[in-house]
Amino acid sequence: MAEQAIKLGGKRKSIFIDKVKKLLPEGGNLNLCLTCGACSSGCPATGLENMDPRKFLRMAALGLDEELTSTPWIWMCTMCYRCVYACPMKIDIPALVYAARASWPREKRPKGLVGSCDMALRNMSRSAMGTPPEDFAFVVGDVLEEYREAQPEFKEMKAPIDKKGAHFFLNQNSREPVTEPDEMVPLWKILHLVGADWTYGSKGWAAENYCMFLADDDSWKKIIETSIDAAKELGCKVFLNTE
Amino acid sequence: MYQYYAKWIREGKLKVNSDWNKDLKVKFTVQDPCQIVRKSYGDVVADDLRYVVKSVVGEENFIDMTPNKSNNYCCGGGGGALQSGYKKQRLQYGMVKDKQIKATKADYCIAACHNCHSQIHELSKYYGGNYSVVHLWTLLCLSLGILGENERAYLGDDLKKVAVYGA
Numbered sequence: 001m002a003e004q005a006i007k008l009g010g011k012r013k014s015i016f017i018d019k020v021k022k023l024l025p026e027g028g029n030l031n032l033c034l035t036c037g038a039c040s041s042g043c044p045a046t047g048l049e050n051m052d053p054r055k056f057l058r059m060a061a062l063g064l065d066e067e068l069t070s071t072p073w074i075w076m077c078t079m080c081y082r083c084v085y086a087c088p089m090k091i092d093i094p095a096l097v098y099a100a101r102a103s104w105p106r107e108k109r110p111k112g113l114v115g116s117c118d119m120a121l122r123n124m125s126r127s128a129m130g131t132p133p134e135d136f137a138f139v140v141g142d143v144l145e146e147y148r149e150a151q152p153e154f155k156e157m158k159a160p161i162d163k164k165g166a167h168f169f170l171n172q173n174s175r176e177p178v179t180e181p182d183e184m185v186p187l188w189k190i191l192h193l194v195g196a197d198w199t200y201g202s203k204g205w206a207a208e209n210y211c212m213f214l215a216d217d218d219s220w221k222k223i224i225e226t227s228i229d230a231a232k233e234l235g236c237k238v239f240l241n242t243e
Numbered sequence: 244m245y246q247y248y249a250k251w252i253r254e255g256k257l258k259v260n261s262d263w264n265k266d267l268k269v270k271f272t273v274q275d276p277c278q279i280v281r282k283s284y285g286d287v288v289a290d291d292l293r294y295v296v297k298s299v300v301g302e303e304n305f306i307d308m309t310p311n312k313s314n315n316y317c318c319g320g321g322g323g324a325l326q327s328g329y330k331k332q333r334l335q336y337g338m339v340k341d342k343q344i345k346a347t348k349a350d351y352c353i354a355a356c357h358n359c360h361s362q363i364h365e366l367s368k369y370y371g372g373n374y375s376v377v378h379l380w381t382l383l384c385l386s387l388g389i390l391g392e393n394e395r396a397y398l399g400d401d402l403k404k405v406a407v408y409g410a
Contacts, residue, residue, distance in 0.1 A: 111328060
């Protein structure tokens with residue numbers, strides 16, 4: 001046993017981990033790490049860029065802020081929360097990853113994410129593919145007409161847009177209307193068979209939100225608000241996320 | 244969505260059955276999307292998902308991955324990874340998922356999440372697993388006998404001509 005306590009000199013230089021702690025309930029438990037490694041052993045991103053969740057957290061604890069906020073590993077971690085699920089202390093490592101993403105200047109963040117986010121901001125569809133509301137309405141109407149004619153059992157099938165007072169506000173991933181419109185139909189059929197009262201919104205119909213992944217909080221909020229406001233304005237009761 | 248599918252089946256509004264697969268015995272596994280299961284609703288929704296899947300493909304034709312539900316591995320398509328440009332790393336990340344799926348020996352992986360669907364579809368091609376990746380709505384309609392021939396983009400050749408609506 002040491003005779004004297006070892007005193008650490010100087011001020012703690014870390015600010016990044018402290019900043020993140022302030023944002024989270026219970027500080028995200030970021031100072032409770034037991035270094036057991038349960039996080040890393042069950043993380044599919046372990047080893048990429050010579051990084052893993054435990055290492056990332058330990059680096060934060062040691063105040064290696066520059067390394068933390070420059071490793072591209074933060075864009076490879078999917079923030080899936082399996083590390084938190086496995087952790088005996090429930091440490092919120094993904095929140096640390098998110099904060100590291102947000103610390104990058106926007107123009108330095110991955111181009112694909114910036115592009116998808118910016119596309120969504122272009123019009124009220126909020127689609128990462130930039131599809132405007134009128135194009136969406138056209139495709140939906142066109143496909144619906146085709147199926148109503150071709151499949152007699154579904155001649156009464158509907159795919160409403162902006163139907164006031166509908167129970168469900170359903171969103172739609174952009175990939176279907178843009179690249180494989182027939183794939184929208186099975187869900188319409190299911191909703192038709194159960195007699196669900198549903199609608200898409202011309203505003204905020206797109207389900208994806210790349211601004212969130214980009215860690216651009218203001219734009220993330222703008223996108224989700226468009227959808228929520230549309231659902232509220234129509235008087236819908238349930239916001240139904242598509243598959 | 245899964246909760247509503249399950250509810251509608253329980254209420255008898257969706258009269259699904261798995262007779263179409265009684266003799267074919269096509270095997271299915273299912274991906275638990277992190278966002279919906281681990282991060283939002285927990286194992287309750289994973290159980291609903293399994294109830295729906297078993298109702299449409301037959302209990303004996305469903306094989307779970309290990310681990311699963313809240314403890315499942317992410318496929319690697321989430322968090323923006325599909326658009327972040329690190330493709331090599333994304334596919335390496337997905338190796339865990341690919342091995343999990345291959346271990347089930349299932350012919351199909353059901354991915355009722357758009358990100359998972361894209362990523363696992365790519366993993367199947369990249370690692371040569373040759374399993375198909377389908378949305379759940381496709382199988383619901385197949386089991387209801389209302390899936391037309393143009394709604395089968397993600398079904399393999401084995402199911403292109405099974406119970407085709409209007410044929």
